[in-house]
Structures are given as C-alpha cells and as structure tokens.
Amino acid sequence: MMNVEELTFESARPARASRSTTFLPRLRQAGRRLAPQTLFFVVLIAGWEAMAHTAASPLVPHAGAIARELGAISLSGFGPMEIAITFLRMSLGFLLALAIALPIGILTAVSRFAERFFEPGIILGLTVPGLVWALLCVIWFGVSLASPVVAVALGVLPALIISVNQGVRSLAHELVEMQRVFRLPHHVVLRRIWLPVLYSFIVSGCRVGFSIAWKVIVLVEIFGMSNGVGYQLNAQFSTQNVEGVIAWTLSFWVAMLLVEHGIFQPLERHANRWKKGDTP
Amino acid sequence: MSTDIRIASLDKQFPDRAGGAARTVLRSFNFEIRAGELVAVVGPSGCGKSTLLNLIAGLDSPTQGAITFDQPFGSISLSVVFQQPRLLDWLSVRENVEIVLSGMNIDAPTKRKTVKSLLDQVELPGHASAYPQFLSGGQRQRVSIARAFAVNPDVLLLDEPFSALDELTARRLRMVLQSLWLDSARQRPTGVLVTHNMLEAAFLADRIVVMGGAPAGIRAVIEVDIARPRCPDDPELFEIHRRVMTALRDG
Numbered sequence: 001m002m003n004v005e006e007l008t009f010e011s012a013r014p015a016r017a018s019r020s021t022t023f024l025p026r027l028r029q030a031g032r033r034l035a036p037q038t039l040f041f042v043v044l045i046a047g048w049e050a051m052a053h054t055a056a057s058p059l060v061p062h063a064g065a066i067a068r069e070l071g072a073i074s075l076s077g078f079g080p081m082e083i084a085i086t087f088l089r090m091s092l093g094f095l096l097a098l099a100i101a102l103p104i105g106i107l108t109a110v111s112r113f114a115e116r117f118f119e120p121g122i123i124l125g126l127t128v129p130g131l132v133w134a135l136l137c138v139i140w141f142g143v144s145l146a147s148p149v150v151a152v153a154l155g156v157l158p159a160l161i162i163s164v165n166q167g168v169r170s171l172a173h174e175l176v177e178m179q180r181v182f183r184l185p186h187h188v189v190l191r192r193i194w195l196p197v198l199y200s201f202i203v204s205g206c207r208v209g210f211s212i213a214w215k216v217i218v219l220v221e222i223f224g225m226s227n228g229v230g231y232q233l234n235a236q237f238s239t240q241n242v243e244g245v246i247a248w249t250l251s252f253w254v255a256m257l258l259v260e261h262g263i264f265q266p267l268e269r270h271a272n273r274w275k276k277g278d279t280p
Numbered sequence: 281m282s283t284d285i286r287i288a289s290l291d292k293q294f295p296d297r298a299g300g301a302a303r304t305v306l307r308s309f310n311f312e313i314r315a316g317e318l319v320a321v322v323g324p325s326g327c328g329k330s331t332l333l334n335l336i337a338g339l340d341s342p343t344q345g346a347i348t349f350d351q352p353f354g355s356i357s358l359s360v361v362f363q364q365p366r367l368l369d370w371l372s373v374r375e376n377v378e379i380v381l382s383g384m385n386i387d388a389p390t391k392r393k394t395v396k397s398l399l400d401q402v403e404l405p406g407h408a409s410a411y412p413q414f415l416s417g418g419q420r421q422r423v424s425i426a427r428a429f430a431v432n433p434d435v436l437l438l439d440e441p442f443s444a445l446d447e448l449t450a451r452r453l454r455m456v457l458q459s460l461w462l463d464s465a466r467q468r469p470t471g472v473l474v475t476h477n478m479l480e481a482a483f484l485a486d487r488i489v490v491m492g493g494a495p496a497g498i499r500a501v502i503e504v505d506i507a508r509p510r511c512p513d514d515p516e517l518f519e520i521h522r523r524v525m526t527a528l529r530d531g
Contacts, residue, residue, distance in 0.1 A: 174366050177362075181339065181360045196370040275369075
C-alpha cells in the first residue's frame with residue numbers, strides 16, 4: 001500500500017546550498033572518489049618498474065622511457081591528431097551500426113518472426129572475430145574510409161542489436177496498454193516512449209560497442225591504412241620500438257578514459273536523471 | 281460527445297495455457313450504460329469485472345457478442361485511470377499529461393492551458409516539472425486522473441483507481457474525481473468504475489452493477505439516487521452500501 005500523501009506540496013528537489021559551504025566537502029568527496037583510481041595507477045607503475053628492473057631488457061622499458069615517449073607523442077600534437085583520425089573512423093562506423101541496430105533491435109523485440117529471422121545473423125556476428133571483418137573490409141574497400149567504417153559497424157552491430165532488443169523488451173506491458181488506450185500516434189510513441197527507454201540501454205551498449213570498435217579499428221588501420229593509432233602501433237612494431245608501442249597504446253587508453261568521463265558518464269547521468277536513487 | 285455503451289450477448293473465454301478446457305469468464309452478458317452516467321461494477325475477485333473493462337477499452341476482444349457505442353469505436357475519445365498510475369517515469373508531470381493530447385489537433389498554447397488547469401484541479405500546481413518517481417503514490421494517481429480528463433473523454437474507464445492507496449488519500453482523490461466529473465467546463469463522459477469498495481461505488485456512481493457467479497452474470501442493479509456533490513459521510517451512502525452487500529451475499 002502506498003504511503004499517506006504529503007499534506008504540503010514541497011519542492012521535489014533539495015535546496016541548493018551556497019558555494020562556500022559546499023566547496024570543501026565537494027573537494028573531499030572528489031578526493032575520495034579518485035583515490036581508488038590513483039591507487040591503481042601507483043600499483044601499475046610500481047609493478048611495471050619492478051618488472052623492468054628485474055628483466056633489465058630493452059623489451060621491457062622503464063616507466064620513465066615510456067613517459068618520455070608518451071610526452072613526445074602528445075606534446076607534438078601528432079598523437080592527438082592520429083587519435084582523432086581513429087576516433088572519427090570509429091564514430092562513423094559506430095553511428096552506421098546504431099542506425100542499423102535500432103530498427104533491427106526493435107523488430108526482433110516485437111516480432112517473433114523477425115527474432116527468428118535475424119537470430120542466425122546475430123550469432124554469426126558475435127562469432128566472427130574482428131580480425132576477419134578487418135581483413136575482408138580491406139580486401140573489399142581497400143584504403144578508403146569505407147574500410148574502417150564498415151568493419152567497425154559489422155563488429156559492433158550484434159552487441160548493439162542485443163542492447164536495443166533488451167531495451168524494447170523492458171518496456172512494461174502496462175505502458176503498452178496505456179499508449180494503446182490513449183491512441184498515441186506512432187511517432188510520439190517512438191520519440192517519447194521507446195527512444196527514452198532505449199536511451200539508457202543504448203548508452204551502456206555504446207560502452208561495450210566502443211571497446212569492440214577499438215579492437216576492430218586497430219586491425220583495419222594495421223592492414224590497410226596509412227594513418228591512425230593502429231598504423232602507428234604497426235610502425236613502432238616494425239622499428240622494434242617497444243616504448244612507442246606501449247606509449248601509443250597508453251595514449252589511446254587515456255583518450256578512452258576521457259571519452260568515458262567526458263561523454264558516457266554524463267550521458268548516463270542524463271539518461272537516469274528521472275530516477276530517484278540516481279539524482280546527485 | 282459522451283455515448284451510450286451497449287453490451288449485447290457478450291461471451292469471453294480464456295484458453296487454458298496447460299491445454300485444458302477454455303475458461304468462460306462472461307456468458308451472455310447484456311447491459312446498457314447511458315451517455316453521461318457513471319456505472320460502478322462490483323463483485324468478488326476474479327468474477328470478470330476487469331475483463332469487462334478491458335473489453336470496453338478495446339484492450340481485449342470478445343469471444344462472442346459485441347460492445348457498441350453511438351459512434352464507431354475508432355472515433356470515440358477514451359480514457360482509462362488504471363489501478364497503478366502507469367506514468368512515463370522519464371517525462372515530467374506536465375509532459376505526462378500533455379502526451380495524450382499529441383494525437384489531437386490542438387495548438388501548443390491551448391495544450392499548455394489545458395494541462396495547467398487540470399494540474400490545478402487535481403491540486404498539483406507546483407509539481408508540473410517534477411518527475412513521477414519524486415511524487416507520492418497519491419500524487420502520481422492525481423497525475424493519472426489529470427491525464428484521463430485531458431482528452432475530454434467520451435468514455436472514462438476507472439479500474440480500481442484508488443485501491444492501491446491508503447484510505448485517507450483515496451477519500452481525497454474521490455473528491456477530486458467528483459469535482460472533475462461535475463465540472464461544467466467539459467462534457468460529462470460515460471463512466472465505468474470497477475471497484476471492490478462498496479462505499480466508493482455508492483459515492484461516485486449513478487448505478488451499481490453487482491456481478492457474481494461463474495461465468496459471471498448480473499446479480500443486481502442498484503440505483504444511487506443521491507444528489508451531487510455528495511459527501512463521503514452521507515448516511516444514505518451507508519444504506520446503499522448495505523444494499524450492495526445484501527445483493528452480493530444473496531448472489
């Protein structure tokens with residue numbers, strides 16, 4: 001049974017405290033939040049240094065040498081440019097996959113026939129390694145932009161279709177009845193009900209999709225591109241520059257962390273803004 | 281325009297999922313609801329009250345027989361207040377009410393005015409921008425009532441709308457519903473209220489249909505001849521309550 005209704009209608013949002021009274025607690029909160037990540041970096045660097053010291057081999061360079069390489073890549077502006085090229089290719093492939101995954105994901109959730117029809121294709125997509133898509137796309141499309149875009153799209157598609165499908169299935173039967181009773185037009189149902197429901201599923205699907213996309217794009221760039229992070233990794237490998245291989249990998253890791261904190265987490269907060277427990 | 285609802289020779293069977301014989305919930309059910317009246321349907325659990333409501337709402341199809349209106353079903357403006365508010369949690373209170381107007385040919389300022397006026401009437405004027413999860417159960421049901429009246433319905437179906445609320449909140453919401461029902465600014469819809477609460481039926485309805493038996497049939501139809509607006513403590517309501525209970529017991 002629901003609680004007795006409040007007799008006074010208070011604002012649903014808490015009053016905002018003044019800036020001076022919230023600054024220090026916020027700083028402390030941020031420190032607490034960042035402590036585990038900082039600890040991870042300290043443990044990682046210390047472990048790596050111990051390994052480099054023990055191995056005493058140019059194949060396991062010291063953290064300082066990797067940091068110098070990373071600095072050189074980043075400060076010259078060359079690294080960010082190459083990362084941007086890789087991100088552009090990934091994003092285009094990703095958007096293509098999303099455009100295909102939305103209708104197929106919705107169809108497979110609402111139609112038993114469509115579900116059975118697409119099932120073998122989805123399993124095929126999940127089974128085929130990114131390496132195969134990369135090779136095939138380089139063979140088919142050569143060094144054009146289509147190669148990485150199509151390879152990424154094919155690699156990411158199954159995971160996105162499954163996310164969209166689960167999103168639509170999560171829509172309660174009760175809400176479907178409500179939209180039927182009030183005879184909501186199809187475009188309103190799509191825009192105001194399905195897309196918001198799918199939004200949070202797509203955001204989490206994008207996270208998984210982006211990590212898959214990276215594994216595909218790096219291969220396409222190794223095999224068929226003359227720039228991008230994958231190409232640079234291959235170039236460093238060819239010159240046996242271990243610091244270079246690690247530094248390029250780390251640079252992309254940093255870029256992915258920025259995407260996670262700058263795009264995915266804000267998107268997720270926005271997607272969940274109406275949830276009581278998730279409001280900051 | 282509110283409409284008569286004619287239920288003629290209605291049969292409803294549900295197939296047995298285990299492969300056994302189909303279960304007949306309603307058989308040869310006949311009843312007529314007059315335009316603009318509110319009929320309450322009471323009866324024991326599982327007697328087919330909600331099935332009847334779903335059939336009228338077009339959410340289910342009869343096995344035999346028909347439910348007809350003065351106009352074709354597709355041209356009737358229909359609203360339901362469900363037992364649970366069934367709001368879209370990601371839309372604000374205002375948007376939850378406004379969304380049902382999206383299929384209608386109404387300009388944006390009129391929509392805003394309609395929504396604002398209804399939120400005032402259900403006593404939620406300061407909550408237009410709030411999300412449903414931040415409201416109490418009673419407040420969410422107020423939004424659901426505002427949404428139901430927003431389309432100026434020809435037919436209003438109420439499926440145990442207050443049964444999930446505590447009695448104090450339910451009583452206040454019945455008053456809100458009564459005042460919306462009596463508001464001369466909009467047409468009075470033809471209403472069907474399914475409820476377990478006999479006093480609620482007596483307070484809101486013009487007639488009470490007492491259902492019973494399996495398959496369900498009509499045990500009694502009780503006229504509620506009490507002037508509106510009604511007071512929830514009116515002794516006459518208790519007399520109606522007693523008559524409904526007698527009909528249920530005898531049925």
